[in-house]
Amino acid sequence: MSKSQITNTGQVTEIFKALSNPNRLRIFLTLVSAWHMNSGCISDQELAYYVGDLCECVEVSPSTVSHHLRELSHAGLIKMERCGQRICCSVNSETVAALSEFLTCLQRK
Amino acid sequence: MSKSQITNTGQVTEIFKALSNPNRLRIFLTLVSAWHMNSGCISDQELAYYVGDLCECVEVSPSTVSHHLRELSHAGLIKMERCGQRICCSVNSETVAALSEFLTCLQRK
DNA sequence: GTATTATTTCGATATATGTCGAAATCTCAA
């Protein structure tokens, strides 16, 4: 719940770049929808997607999805956590909030 | 002042792609700052930048700036209008508002 | 008209990106 800020434009560029590929955006929006479904739950981790499930959703090979997930993760847009054999992917709410605020600030009062 | 909506993800991808290059983002943010300065004026056109001035701001060749401006324009992020010999560039407020709203909607209630 | 200024288009080039399949790595279960 702490408020993270976007401090430099390089960070913004990286976030926009991460969301500028159609498949990567689809992956991200899939995770966002899972996150929304989960609005009553306690943990952010609930209703996260496994990497393999995301491959099926977007119909892209595991190696490519892995690459896209790394980009999203480096941009701070998602979190990845090992759960046994698999890896849980979920939205990083802080970055989404920071990005949303950045764009709100762009607007004229 | 009318409220434009972002209807498909292809549109979102295009907007993010337009903002995913460092120089293109700098050009856009330069126009945004001009737009902010102008908050008391009547016309959106006031305090717009000419193409040549943008070239100086970002220290990139005219041909490259022209290319970036076309991308920003195609994404709907800026408006370009001929003013005599030169061309006036300014923020397209509707798209910025729509993008801002899109990102606000991504957030969990 | 011709010259000047502003911008775009064109062609070239270097670099970055998206994609896949194969091989490697990691985790768990038997």
Added chain:
DNA sequence: TTGAGATTTCGACATATATCGAAATAATAC
């Protein structure tokens, strides 16, 4: 410890992008 499943890493390749300078175009001034 060996095997199976999940994911990543590693080439390889095709396509896209960023960039420039030169040439073309557009608008104005003379």
